[in-house]
Amino acid sequence: xxxxxxxxxxxxxxxxxxxxxxxxxxxxxxxxxxxxxxxxxxxxxxxxxxxxxxxxxxxxxxxxxxxxxxxxxxxxxxxxxxxxxxxxxxxxxxxxxxxxxxxxxxxxxxxxxxxxxxxxxxxxxxxxxxxxxxxxxxxxxxxxxxxxxxxxxxxxxxxxxxxxxxxxxxxxxxxxxxxxxxxxxxxxxxxxxxxxxxxxxxxxxxxxxxxxxxxxxxxxxxxxxxxxxxxxxxxxxxxxxxxxxxxxxxxxxxxxxxxxxxxxxxxxxxxxxxxxxxxxxxxxxxxxxxxxxxxxxxxxxx
Amino acid sequence: xxxxxxxxxxxxxxxxxxxxxxxxxxxxxxxxxxxxxxxxxxxxxxxxxxxxxxxxxxxxxxxxxxxxxxxxxxxxxxxxxxxxxxxxxxxxxxxxxxxxxxxxxxxxxxxxxxxxxxxxxxxxxxxxxxxxxxxxxxxxxxxxxxxxxxxxxxxxxxxxxxxxxxxxxxxxxxxxxxxxxxxxxxxxxxxxxxxxxxxxxxxxxxxxxxxxxxxxxxxxxxxxxxxxxxxxxxxxxxxxxxxxxxxxxxxxxxxxxxxxxxxxxxxxxxxxxxxxxxxxxxxxxxxxxxxxxxxxxxxxxxxxxxxxxxxxxxxxxxxxxxxxxxxxxxxxxxxxxxx
Numbered sequence: 065x066x067x068x069x070x071x072x073x074x075x076x077x078x079x080x081x082x083x084x085x086x087x088x089x090x091x092x093x094x095x096x097x098x099x100x101x102x103x104x105x106x107x108x109x110x111x112x113x114x115x116x117x118x119x120x121x122x123x124x125x126x127x128x129x130x131x132x133x134x135x136x137x138x139x140x141x142x143x144x145x146x147x148x149x150x151x152x153x154x155x156x157x158x159x160x161x162x163x164x165x166x167x168x169x170x171x172x173x174x175x176x177x178x179x180x181x182x183x184x185x186x187x188x189x190x191x192x193x194x195x196x197x198x199x200x201x202x203x204x205x206x207x208x209x210x211x212x213x214x215x216x217x218x219x220x221x222x223x224x225x226x227x228x229x230x231x232x233x234x235x236x237x238x239x240x241x242x243x244x245x246x247x248x249x250x251x252x253x254x255x256x257x258x259x260x261x262x263x264x265x266x267x268x269x270x271x272x273x274x275x276x277x278x279x280x281x282x283x284x285x286x287x288x289x290x291x292x293x294x295x296x297x298x299x300x301x302x303x304x305x306x307x308x309x310x311x312x313x314x315x316x317x318x319x320x321x322x323x324x325x326x327x328x329x330x331x332x333x334x335x336x337x338x339x340x341x342x343x344x345x346x347x348x349x350x351x352x353x354x355x356x357x358x359x360x361x362x363x364x365x366x
Numbered sequence: 367x368x369x370x371x372x373x374x375x376x377x378x379x380x381x382x383x384x385x386x387x388x389x390x391x392x393x394x395x396x397x398x399x400x401x402x403x404x405x406x407x408x409x410x411x412x413x414x415x416x417x418x419x420x421x422x423x424x425x426x427x428x429x430x431x432x433x434x435x436x437x438x439x440x441x442x443x444x445x446x447x448x449x450x451x452x453x454x455x456x457x458x459x460x461x462x463x464x465x466x467x468x469x470x471x472x473x474x475x476x477x478x479x480x481x482x483x484x485x486x487x488x489x490x491x492x493x494x495x496x497x498x499x500x501x502x503x504x505x506x507x508x509x510x511x512x513x514x515x516x517x518x519x520x521x522x523x524x525x526x527x528x529x530x531x532x533x534x535x536x537x538x539x540x541x542x543x544x545x546x547x548x549x550x551x552x553x554x555x556x557x558x559x560x561x562x563x564x565x566x567x568x569x570x571x572x573x574x575x576x577x578x579x580x581x582x583x584x585x586x587x588x589x590x591x592x593x594x595x596x597x598x599x600x601x602x603x604x605x606x607x608x609x610x611x612x613x614x615x616x617x618x619x620x621x622x623x624x625x626x627x628x629x630x631x632x633x634x635x636x637x638x639x640x641x642x643x644x645x646x647x648x649x650x651x652x653x654x655x656x657x658x659x660x661x662x663x664x665x666x667x668x669x670x671x672x673x674x675x676x677x678x679x680x681x682x683x684x685x686x687x688x689x690x691x692x693x694x695x696x697x698x699x700x701x702x703x704x705x
Contacts, residue, residue, distance in 0.1 A: 169675030176668030
């Protein structure tokens with residue numbers, strides 16, 4: 065009985081920690097949505113692009129870790145700049161669906177560029193953190209929790225707190241919120257819209273880089289990251305597109321539920337149900353609460 | 367529905383070229399197996415995607431899932447129902463795909479935009495998983511790849527590339543005409559009113575429930591038939607992996623680049639997405655003599671598709687079909703001015 069309970073807790077904790085990875089991707093999504101009401105479908109591609117560049121700098125050019133990180137951040141800022149100039153600005157005031165489709169195109173460009181520059185083979189990323197159970201926890205609590213999962217959880221948590229504070233208490237965050245609320249009104253009182261957009265896309269790029277590093281360290285830096293990142297979409301639906309805490313809780317929920325389902329119900333269906341379980345969960349959420357747990361109520365008029 | 371004389375002449379020319387001229391002039395199997403057959407199959411799927419996305423304005427991203435449903439339904443029907451005619455199996459597989467379409471279209475009654483996209487992604491992943499995990503669908507084949515049965519119509523096998531091409535033409539032509547008619551008739555008007563402003567449409571008496579589900583059903587019917595044809599004539603095998611999300615994206619690109627809300631755009635878009643990689647490979651082999659790695663070429667292809675998608679979104683949201691129309695009109699007016 066105790067063993068079963070421990071096993072259950074282990075499954076849930078493992079799921080929660082894996083869920084923080086989804087949260088990290090969802091976070092980048094929310095940042096952009098909040099500031100520009102754009103569903104950035106390319107967030108997954110940005111994760112792949114950023115981390116592949118980071119690994120590429122380290123392995124192909126022997127750039128030290130910190131410098132490679134710095135270069136990758138610069139690269140993502142540059143991507144944000146190009147996106148703002150070449151994609152978003154010409155599409156200003158277009159419908160949501162148009163913008164969404166443009167970001168699908170952007171995602172394709174990023175995936176293609178990343179592969180053209182760095183090749184298609186799976187690359188290993190060693191952050192110096194081992195994918196082993198932490199001995200102390202294993203001995204004392206009889207729980208097997210991987211160090212890298214725990215690190216990812218901590219990093220995600222730190223980023224969330226940082227970003228929330230940024231949004232809430234800085235002048236820049238106030239500007240961001242103003243733009244999110246009403247871009248036209250915000251620009252009329254002198255908030256520089258272009259800078260805000262650039263800032264948000266760069267921030268989303270950095271979040272993507274961190275998410276990619278965490279994922280890459282675990283599963284290798286490879287194209288599959290893009291598909292994995294698609295799971296951030298059900299996370300967003302559950303959490304709401306405009307809520308940072310929503311992204312976190314949605315990610316945790318999806319992570320935990322999909323693991324529990326996989327372990328306890330999956331065997332009856334031949335396994336691998338975590339491929340679609342999050343999406344079905346999202347559908348049920350949509351039917352019950354389309355705006356998500358923390359999203360703002362959607363009101364539409366003719 | 368009435369047709370103008372011009373429409374009928376165009377149709378007659380297309381049919382003569384498609385059924386008489388092409389089979390008589392092109393004898394190389396390559397053209398059929400690598401270009402014409404996949405082009406028509408994917409164009410049919412694109413019409414399906416076009417109906418739901420271009421006409422009804424519902425962002426769905428699960429065409430490949432419905433194609434897989436159609437393909438495996440067709441395989442199982444022919445396998446398990448003795449004496450079933452191929453065309454009958456094809457139609458029933460379309461209906462089975464349509465049933466899935468209705469099921470996964472239900473969320474569209476509540477949500478739209480990217481929310482709907484996520485809901486339809488569920489259909490993509492679920493259908494592929496279901497086929498993969500339950501051995502019955504694959505007739506307990508352990509190799510994972512099943513050879514498709516031969517197409518037999520009225521006792522005659524259609525196995526050579528030309529024969530299979532003719533079968534496809536015989537299916538695609540009436541379905542295209544039907545789609546055009548639906549789009550021009552009251553059905554299509556309802557779809558478009560929902561696309562342009564669903565709340566206004568509803569207040570004018572268009573039933574959202576009926577219109578949306580009908581569009582989903584018809585769209586996935588087209589995808590299902592297209593998937594069955596795709597598997598039986600082009601792939602010649604059935605494997606769930608062939609219908610992964612990449613194919614869904616491909617069909618989506620065909621719709622967008624071809625032109626949202628046009629039937630001929632489906633054909634133009636499918637031709638472009640299919641032929642562009644062929645062209646790139648040709649350039650890679652003949653201009654650079656294989657100096658460029660194949661993976662790089664496919665990466666370049668991806669970048670070009672993405673860039674084109676953005677460019678079309680910015681400058682010509684109605685896609686290549688519109689581009690073709692405007693160029694044609696310009697040429698026509700130029701000629702008539704000279705007179």
